Amino acid sequence: MCGIVGYIGKREAYPIILEGLKRLEYRGYDSAGIALYDGNSIQLSKTKGKVVDLENRVNNEIETTGSLGIGHTRWATHGVPNDINSHPHYSNSGDLVIIHNGIIENYASIKKELIKRGYTFSSETDTEVLINLIEDVKKNEQVKLGKAVQIALNQVVGAYAIAVFDKNKPDEIVVAKLGSPLAIGVGENEFFIASDATPFLEYTKKAIYLEDEEMAIVRLKKGVKIRKIKNDALVDPYIQELQLNLEQIVKGGYEHFMLKEIHEQPNAIKDTYRGRLNANKGQVRMAGIDDNLEKFLNANRIIVIACGTSWHAGLVSEYIFEDLARIPVEVEYASEFRYRNPVITENDVVIAISQSGETADTLAAIKLAKSKGAFVFGVCNVVGSSIARETHAGAYTHAGPEIGVASTKAFTTQITVLTLIALKLAKEKGTLSHSEFHLHLQELELIPDKVQKALQSDAHIKVVAETYKDAKNCLYLGRGFNFPVALEGALKLKEISYIHAEGYPAAEMKHGPIALIDEQMPVFVIATKKGHYDKVVSNIQEIKSRKGKIIGIVTEGDTEVKNLADHVIEVPETLELLTPLLTTIPLQLLSYHIAVMLDKNVDQPRNLAKSVTVE
Numbered sequence: 001m002c003g004i005v006g007y008i009g010k011r012e013a014y015p016i017i018l019e020g021l022k023r024l025e026y027r028g029y030d031s032a033g034i035a036l037y038d039g040n041s042i043q044l045s046k047t048k049g050k051v052v053d054l055e056n057r058v059n060n061e062i063e064t065t066g067s068l069g070i071g072h073t074r075w076a077t078h079g080v081p082n083d084i085n086s087h088p089h090y091s092n093s094g095d096l097v098i099i100h101n102g103i104i105e106n107y108a109s110i111k112k113e114l115i116k117r118g119y120t121f122s123s124e125t126d127t128e129v130l131i132n133l134i135e136d137v138k139k140n141e142q143v144k145l146g147k148a149v150q151i152a153l154n155q156v157v158g159a160y161a162i163a164v165f166d167k168n169k170p171d172e173i174v175v176a177k178l179g180s181p182l183a184i185g186v187g188e189n190e191f192f193i194a195s196d197a198t199p200f201l202e203y204t205k206k207a208i209y210l211e212d213e214e215m216a217i218v219r220l221k222k223g224v225k226i227r228k229i230k231n232d233a234l235v236d237p238y239i240q241e242l243q244l245n246l247e248q249i250v251k252g253g254y255e256h257f258m259l260k261e262i263h264e265q266p267n268a269i270k271d272t273y274r275g276r277l278n279a280n281k282g283q284v285r286m287a288g289i290d291d292n293l294e295k296f297l298n299a300n301r302i303i304v305i306a307c308g309t310s311w312h313a314g315l316v317s318e319y320i321f322e323d324l325a326r327i328p329v330e331v332e333y334a335s336e337f338r339y340r341n342p343v344i345t346e347n348d349v350v351i352a353i354s355q356s357g358e359t360a361d362t363l364a365a366i367k368l369a370k371s372k373g374a375f376v377f378g379v380c381n382v383v384g385s386s387i388a389r390e391t392h393a394g395a396y397t398h399a400g401p402e403i404g405v406a407s408t409k410a411f412t413t414q415i416t417v418l419t420l421i422a423l424k425l426a427k428e429k430g431t432l433s434h435s436e437f438h439l440h441l442q443e444l445e446l447i448p449d450k451v452q453k454a455l456q457s458d459a460h461i462k463v464v465a466e467t468y469k470d471a472k473n474c475l476y477l478g479r480g481f482n483f484p485v486a487l488e489g490a491l492k493l494k495e496i497s498y499i500h501a502e503g504y505p506a507a508e509m510k511h512g513p514i515a516l517i518d519e520q521m522p523v524f525v526i527a528t529k530k531g532h533y534d535k536v537v538s539n540i541q542e543i544k545s546r547k548g549k550i551i552g553i554v555t556e557g558d559t560e561v562k563n564l565a566d567h568v569i570e571v572p573e574t575l576e577l578l579t580p581l582l583t584t585i586p587l588q589l590l591s592y593h594i595a596v597m598l599d600k601n602v603d604q605p606r607n608l609a610k611s612v613t614v615e
């Protein structure tokens with residue numbers, strides 16, 4: 001969490017950093033700050049609140065000159081979000097300035113030592129401790145900034161992406177990474193530093209992604225020098241050509257990123273299967289699977305690890321893998337898996353799912369699985385992300401940047417990738433007949449058009465949203481492949497509208513949650529024609545007889561649920577195991593409209609961040 005940006009070059013740093021922070025605001029938005037250096041004096045301004053609050057403050061508070069600068073947008077870990085805890089932080093002498101994304105776990109003991117040596121602290125942050133540790137090393141060891149950063153980082157435990165500059169070195173920024181992402185944009189006589197490449201896309205398409213435990217000294221004239229933090233070994237910079245475009249990271253006429261991303265799903269799903277799925281030839285080709293087919297075919301079981309929405313996609317895949325490929329699957333919260341001494345063997349295949357590719361718990365779970373000899377396969381959206389690099393092989397979702405904090409297109413594209421893998425394995429294992437295999441490929445190819453059709457119910461969904469926007473609690477029910485969609489629908493509602501919502505397998509309702517049902521309780525029931533339809537209809541009757549309000553997500557043309565429900569929202573018909581790709585669409589739109597009607601910040605819900613790089 002937290003976004004960091006830096007610039008050193010010939011241009012004015014301020015507009016570059018400000019715009020960069022706006023693009024990185026999805027990573028955290030509790031507070032923001034900036035430090036600019038023109039070679040004479042450092043101008044620093046920071047504030048609780050969003051980047052626009054920072055902009056207003058800067059306009060009244062500081063000069064915005066200087067072609068070296070660093071900026072930060074924060075998701076608070078140590079210390080409440082307030083002006084003082086915001087980054088950047090000065091060292092005691094006022095010579096060094098730092099921004100930091102991550103957590104220094106042993107900061108308390110270091111702080112104690114530094115206090116004994118006379119250092120004082122104005123904030124409650126671990127970051128202010130780190131910059132004073134660097135200052136202390138620099139003074140005591142009589143070394144330059146880069147060396148001092150290296151020595152200090154060898155004393156800390158935790159995670160970080162940092163950028164530091166020294167008032168006495170106006171042509172240099174020192175950066176380092178462990179656990180949190182850090183990219184360096186390489187321009188003509190100018191360099192950019194950022195948590196991802198979006199802040200510098202219009203300036204350069206050349207980027208270096210630091211690996212864990214690497215640091216770089218970025219000098220205006222001498223360029224980028226990368227070293228290993230532990231053993232000081234020099235590393236050859238690997239400069240990548242970015243594929244990302246500026247158009248992909250703007251709202252493009254939509255009111256919110258979330259709405260844009262919901263509407264992008266037809267194309268995103270197409271992009272996910274493009275080049276992989278060929279229904280005419282009856283082929284699924286995925287390099288990551290083709291190259292490791294034996295591992296998958298010989299696997300005792302598949303263990304899926306993920307968090308949040310990605311975990312829900314994993315849960316859908318459990319049903320799909322078991323149904324199509326007859327491979328036992330376990331789906332684990334990465335945060336639980338990593339701490340409970342799980343039984344993993346070399347015959348297990350672990351699939352790690354992550355949109356951002358940076359989720360700390362998922363990353364740690366991957367490392368644990370690898371250490372126990374499992375083969376780990378990544379399903380990520382962000383190309384070159386830490387999880388993509390840490391896994392043995394993988395498949396990207398190719399959904400394009402997802403900026404709205406609530407995940408939408410990541411979910412449907414993850415399910416698409418996982419379905420392709422299951423189909424491929426089913427074909428290889430012979431667990432699906434030739435004709436069924438073909439049918440699944442053809443149906444999957446039709447999904448983007450059907451998603452488009454589901455999106456056309458938007459106006460009707462808005463009416464439903466208006467009806468239930470003032471509810472205090474909601475239930476979401478689904479069975480089989482659509483049980484995880486119920487969980488996902490509830491998550492979408494609670495995270496952006498702050499309405500309490502629970503997802504349940506429909507049949508579990510009678511084991512407890514049915515006690516909640518009265519005339520105030522909206523119950524969203526996924527009741528598509530296939531998939532235990534009759535059983536779900538019985539569940540609907542149970543709700544109706546207790547006066548609950550029923551909103552059915554049904555197959556086009558359904559009449560039975562329509563007769564029972566207060567509202568229905570139709571989705572096109574498809575194969576049962578592909579229904580989650582359609583039933584999730586109205587639930588996303590519903591949450592979106594309710595949140596807008598309640599005047600909530602849809603793209604940046606309170607307390608959340610897009611990329612959870614702390615455990």
Ligand code: F6R
Binds near residue numbers: 357
């Ligand atoms: C919910 C949401 C989160 C993420 C979770 C995992 O809308 O976005 O629950 O799904 O933080 O993130 P990734 O997929 O980046 O690992």
